Amino acid sequence: MSIRTNPPETQKLGGGYDTYYQERHKGWMIFAGSLLLMLGALNVVDGIAAIGHAHFDVAGARYVVSDLTTWGWVVLCLGAAQLVIGLGIFAKNQFARWAGVLILGLDAIAQLLMMPAYPFWALCIFAIDVVAMFGLVVYGQHTEAG
Numbered sequence: 001m002s003i004r005t006n007p008p009e010t011q012k013l014g015g016g017y018d019t020y021y022q023e024r025h026k027g028w029m030i031f032a033g034s035l036l037l038m039l040g041a042l043n044v045v046d047g048i049a050a051i052g053h054a055h056f057d058v059a060g061a062r063y064v065v066s067d068l069t070t071w072g073w074v075v076l077c078l079g080a081a082q083l084v085i086g087l088g089i090f091a092k093n094q095f096a097r098w099a100g101v102l103i104l105g106l107d108a109i110a111q112l113l114m115m116p117a118y119p120f121w122a123l124c125i126f127a128i129d130v131v132a133m134f135g136l137v138v139y140g141q142h143t144e145a146g
Contacts, residue, residue, distance in 0.1 A: 047076025
């Protein structure tokens with residue numbers, strides 16, 4: 001006599017596997033929203049430091065386009081937008097989700113262009129941008145308002 005069981009992804013545990021996937025999507029959206037808020041705060045501080053010519057950037061760095069002050073303003077504006085969009089993600093707004101993908105993509109490009117100032121920091125922020133975009137794109141369509 002053998003006992004037949006369903007694979008773990010199709011087993012009904014508690015509320016069923018549909019509930020499991022809804023909770024998983026909700027978790028990714030909370031994670032992406034938290035990353036957006038964190039990135040926004042870091043980019044605001046980073047932008048202010050770049051505008052004020054703080055001493056933690058690489059001295060004598062050469063940029064592809066413009067200078068550190070310009071990129072500081074760009075990152076400051078992106079950071080402010082990320083803070084607002086992060087709050088929109090927690091409100092389950094689909095427009096905020098797509099605006100988040102756009103802003104995270106622009107921030108990823110801006111961080112790559114700011115690499116001469118602080119290479120390791122820029123790559124870390126770039127990686128966080130990519131993870132947050134993944135969460136918004138892959139798991140965002142399953143959120144329900146309410």
